[in-house]
Amino acid sequence: MRLSRYFMPILKENPKEAEIVSHRLMLRAGMIRQQAQGIYSWLPLGKRVLDKVNRIIREEQDRSGAIELLMPTLQSADLWQESGRYDDYGKEMLRIKDRQDRPLLYGPTNEEMITDIFRSYVKSYKSLPLNLYHIQLKFRDEIRPRFGTMRSREFLMKDAYSFDLTREDAIHSYNKMFVAYLRTFARMGLRAIPMRADTGPIGGNHSHEFIILAETGESEVFSHKDFVNFAIPSAETNFDDVAGLQAIFDKWTSLYAATSEMHDEAAFDAIPEGDRLSARGIEVGHIFYFGTKYSEPMGARVQGPDGKEHLVHMGSYGIGPTRLVPAIIEASHDENGIIWPASVAPFDVVVINMKAGDEACDGLCDRLYDGLGKAGKDVLYDDTDDRAGTKFATADLIGVPVQIIVGPRSAANGEVEVKDRKTGAREVMTLEAAMNKLLA
Amino acid sequence: MRLSRYFMPILKENPKEAEIVSHRLMLRAGMIRQQAQGIYSWLPLGKRVLDKVNRIIREEQDRSGAIELLMPTLQSADLWQESGRYDDYGKEMLRIKDRQDRPLLYGPTNEEMITDIFRSYVKSYKSLPLNLYHIQLKFRDEIRPRFGTMRSREFLMKDAYSFDLTREDAIHSYNKMFVAYLRTFARMGLRAIPMRADTGPIGGNHSHEFIILAETGESEVFSHKDFVNFAIPSAETNFDDVAGLQAIFDKWTSLYAATSEMHDEAAFDAIPEGDRLSARGIEVGHIFYFGTKYSEPMGARVQGPDGKEHLVHMGSYGIGPTRLVPAIIEASHDENGIIWPASVAPFDVVVINMKAGDEACDGLCDRLYDGLGKAGKDVLYDDTDDRAGTKFATADLIGVPVQIIVGPRSAANGEVEVKDRKTGAREVMTLEAAMNKLLA
Numbered sequence: 001m002r003l004s005r006y007f008m009p010i011l012k013e014n015p016k017e018a019e020i021v022s023h024r025l026m027l028r029a030g031m032i033r034q035q036a037q038g039i040y041s042w043l044p045l046g047k048r049v050l051d052k053v054n055r056i057i058r059e060e061q062d063r064s065g066a067i068e069l070l071m072p073t074l075q076s077a078d079l080w081q082e083s084g085r086y087d088d089y090g091k092e093m094l095r096i097k098d099r100q101d102r103p104l105l106y107g108p109t110n111e112e113m114i115t116d117i118f119r120s121y122v123k124s125y126k127s128l129p130l131n132l133y134h135i136q137l138k139f140r141d142e143i144r145p146r147f148g149t150m151r152s153r154e155f156l157m158k159d160a161y162s163f164d165l166t167r168e169d170a171i172h173s174y175n176k177m178f179v180a181y182l183r184t185f186a187r188m189g190l191r192a193i194p195m196r197a198d199t200g201p202i203g204g205n206h207s208h209e210f211i212i213l214a215e216t217g218e219s220e221v222f223s224h225k226d227f228v229n230f231a232i233p234s235a236e237t238n239f240d241d242v243a244g245l246q247a248i249f250d251k252w253t254s255l256y257a258a259t260s261e262m263h264d265e266a267a268f269d270a271i272p273e274g275d276r277l278s279a280r281g282i283e284v285g286h287i288f289y290f291g292t293k294y295s296e297p298m299g300a301r302v303q304g305p306d307g308k309e310h311l312v313h314m315g316s317y318g319i320g321p322t323r324l325v326p327a328i329i330e331a332s333h334d335e336n337g338i339i340w341p342a343s344v345a346p347f348d349v350v351v352i353n354m355k356a357g358d359e360a361c362d363g364l365c366d367r368l369y370d371g372l373g374k375a376g377k378d379v380l381y382d383d384t385d386d387r388a389g390t391k392f393a394t395a396d397l398i399g400v401p402v403q404i405i406v407g408p409r410s411a412a413n414g415e416v417e418v419k420d421r422k423t424g425a426r427e428v429m430t431l432e433a434a435m436n437k438l439l440a
Numbered sequence: 441m442r443l444s445r446y447f448m449p450i451l452k453e454n455p456k457e458a459e460i461v462s463h464r465l466m467l468r469a470g471m472i473r474q475q476a477q478g479i480y481s482w483l484p485l486g487k488r489v490l491d492k493v494n495r496i497i498r499e500e501q502d503r504s505g506a507i508e509l510l511m512p513t514l515q516s517a518d519l520w521q522e523s524g525r526y527d528d529y530g531k532e533m534l535r536i537k538d539r540q541d542r543p544l545l546y547g548p549t550n551e552e553m554i555t556d557i558f559r560s561y562v563k564s565y566k567s568l569p570l571n572l573y574h575i576q577l578k579f580r581d582e583i584r585p586r587f588g589t590m591r592s593r594e595f596l597m598k599d600a601y602s603f604d605l606t607r608e609d610a611i612h613s614y615n616k617m618f619v620a621y622l623r624t625f626a627r628m629g630l631r632a633i634p635m636r637a638d639t640g641p642i643g644g645n646h647s648h649e650f651i652i653l654a655e656t657g658e659s660e661v662f663s664h665k666d667f668v669n670f671a672i673p674s675a676e677t678n679f680d681d682v683a684g685l686q687a688i689f690d691k692w693t694s695l696y697a698a699t700s701e702m703h704d705e706a707a708f709d710a711i712p713e714g715d716r717l718s719a720r721g722i723e724v725g726h727i728f729y730f731g732t733k734y735s736e737p738m739g740a741r742v743q744g745p746d747g748k749e750h751l752v753h754m755g756s757y758g759i760g761p762t763r764l765v766p767a768i769i770e771a772s773h774d775e776n777g778i779i780w781p782a783s784v785a786p787f788d789v790v791v792i793n794m795k796a797g798d799e800a801c802d803g804l805c806d807r808l809y810d811g812l813g814k815a816g817k818d819v820l821y822d823d824t825d826d827r828a829g830t831k832f833a834t835a836d837l838i839g840v841p842v843q844i845i846v847g848p849r850s851a852a853n854g855e856v857e858v859k860d861r862k863t864g865a866r867e868v869m870t871l872e873a874a875m876n877k878l879l880a
Binding site for chain 2: 005006007009030033035036037039040041042043044046047050065067068069070071072073074075076091092094096098099102104106113116117120121122127130132137139141143153154
């Protein structure tokens with residue numbers, strides 16, 4: 001993408017409304033724009049990151065055997081009356097009347113709708129296990145949305161729902177998601193710690209939040225510090241291996257970790273003092289097993305091998321992509337801007353032409369832009385006539401992992417400078433060496 | 441994907457509520473499910489088709505230079521009061537009050553919001569031309585939603601918005617989208633005819649609908665029949681070539697073509713009788729140039745090369761992916777079910793194991809499933825213990841382009857049968873030959 005043809009509105013000044021660093025950087029880098037309180041547009045740079053985050057989420061959901069569909073944003077109030085949650089949900093639920101005066105609502109979550117889909121089609125245990133997910137907008141009318149897309153009213157959620165014949169099977173489905181989540185966050189460069197959690201309005205008695213540590217975290221968390229050394233399950237993990245997944249779950253829950261709602265002072269104090277971690281965290285995922293909480297009121301039953309009807313055991317599993325993007329920034333930035341992990345970076349590399357119009361500079365930049373693009377890299381080419389200082393500041397702000405700087409002096413020798421955004425290390429090399437380094 | 445682990449709820453009976461063939465087939469094939477009047481879930485098979493349709497739309501938008509972002513579904517009423525459309529839009533607009541009693545609405549289109557984004561950031565003609573698009577849900581509270589997702593209330597739309605300094609530049613932007621649309625529909629196996637169109641509530645004076653011919657089309661259309669022979673612009677088209685794009689536009693509008701609203705009886709009668717085409721059509725895209733209709737009331741101005749402020753000239757360009765899917769089915773099906781063009785098929789191939797449990801059958805099927813999957817093909821493997829007749833009927837119904845049938849007799853010889861869904865042609869060949877045929 002040539003920057004001269006792109007839409008990336010950089011803000012020079014720090015926006016006053018931003019209370020946390022990710023919100024500030026997302027506004028400054030032209031990633032998002034608030035359209036109404038807690039309702040955001042994702043501008044092109046932000047959309048690219050969001051797409052990469054969603055792709056990783058999808059790949060790991062699919063790997064674990066979950067199946068993607070797409071439920072609508074608007075739901076009929078009837079379903080929520082059936083489950084008994086229509087009144088429970090309070091003012092956070094956005095209630096709507098259509099032109100025929102029928103009550104609709106903007107879905108804050110989809111347990112009811114997916115249970116309705118399930119009961120309409122699935123009649124036999126032979127169709128189980130089943131885990132259906134979608135990545136869809138939700139709306140929760142929070143009284144005080146804030147921190148940009150970290151806590152917005154309209155937000156994107158990946159929500160998966162598992163259906164099983166028995167509690168044991170459902171725990172295996174739960175473990176699949178547990179492992180998928182560990183992999184998902186790790187692939188985004190995040191170290192997420194699973195913590196026992198309160199279940200809130202979703203319900204159930206077996207639940208974990210995935211928390212990343214960040215100074216700006218909204219909740220206080222307590223854990224053993226050894227979590228940071230645990231190995232992430234590999235891509236070859238066999239998701240059908242019941243004992244294998246249980247072992248991973250057991251390992252990752254063997255040490256103390258809890259949010260403040262579930263904190264057990266005595267258990268925490270039992271940890272040797274040097275191993276205690278008390279910090280602030282950001283919730284990036286939440287998984288629940290809630291048994292027959294929805295299948296019972298809504299009559300979601302299958303015929304078992306015994307020929308009898310059984311209520312299905314369910315769980316639900318959420319990740320908020322529009323929240324993950326700022327969470328990644330909270331975990332990875334410096335005073336100059338964002339530092340994207342390569343897996344979610346909006347571009348793999350930015351080519352900076354320090355003197356657009358200079359023949360040698362333009363020539364080298366064109367070769368880099370074409371060559372890297374053809375090799376499948378996402379390249380941003382700063383071909384504008386901005387000052388070099390502005391270009392460097394922009395490149396640092398938007399946090400693309402590698403910068404290739406093409407200046408007139410070195411360009412005359414066929415050389416460019418390659419800068420690592422994270423370490424700041426710079427190295428002068430030939431164009432060919434730079435290409436090879438990036439394509440290695 | 442193994443069918444035994446997939447969620448593809450086939451309906452055996454014809455659903456009574458379906459009035460047109462695409463609606464019937466989408467319900468029977470388990471592609472969609474109605475959740476409330478005119479509000480649908482896309483079940484996994486449908487979601488796959490929708491994704492492929494969206495991917496083609498994106499690729500052609502990107503090729504033409506349009507830039508993707510993502511605006512929210514909910515909008516503040518203020519913007520619509522500024523443009524003057526808040527009252528105009530009538531009961532089709534879903535109006536909402538949030539918990540603070542502030543008026544929101546579920547966006548039926550995004551001219552106002554994108555104009556607001558534009559005016560907030562773009563100050564100079566140097567940033568033009570600019571074309572921003574998103575693929576996002578819309579809601580129009582139609583009094584009589586029907587025909588499944590062909591005319592639903594919550595629906596997906598790709599809407600692009602162009603911004604230019606002058607009318608001439610804006611016409612070039614319009615032509616870019618015109619060409620992108622020709623390519624988009626052609627890649628989905630559709631022959632779309634651009635027709636002069638009424639502009640309705642979007643406004644403007646230069647507008648074309650892209651219409652595909654289908655007996656079930658909602659509108660009557662009139663055109664010269666030579667359109668079916670016109671060449672589609674190639675992937676190498678230079679979108680910066682003003683004269684070149686204008687020539688394509690001129691060619692594609694050189695013959696008579698109009699919807700009934702814009703029909704000119706005299707002009708149509710002037711066509712030699714044998715060349716007249718009077719048929720029913722389905723609108724799959726609609727493009728508008730409307731000048732300063734929104735930039736004027738909303739104050740979207742840029743500084744021109746003359747140092748003065750100029751109102752920007754705008755256009756908007758819509759395609760409805762959730763409408764395109766049934767439109768493709770209307771154009772491509774037979775009495776046994778859907779016939780997907782390869783580019784949008786939910787799977788490239790279905791492997792049908794006629795005797796699951798038979799060692800030779802299972803062995804061949806596994807090799808096909810693994811081999812084709814590793815080669816990047818989307819494979820559906822019918823490994824269920826359904827009767828062969830049921831499997832054949834399902835494969836025909838869901839319309840996957842190629843079926844590979846593995847029966848015990850031929851499997852013993854290492855042979856399989858390859859069936860072309862469209863022609864019905866069947867051919868027995870070795871497993872290797874079948875693989876090569878598919879990977880050719």
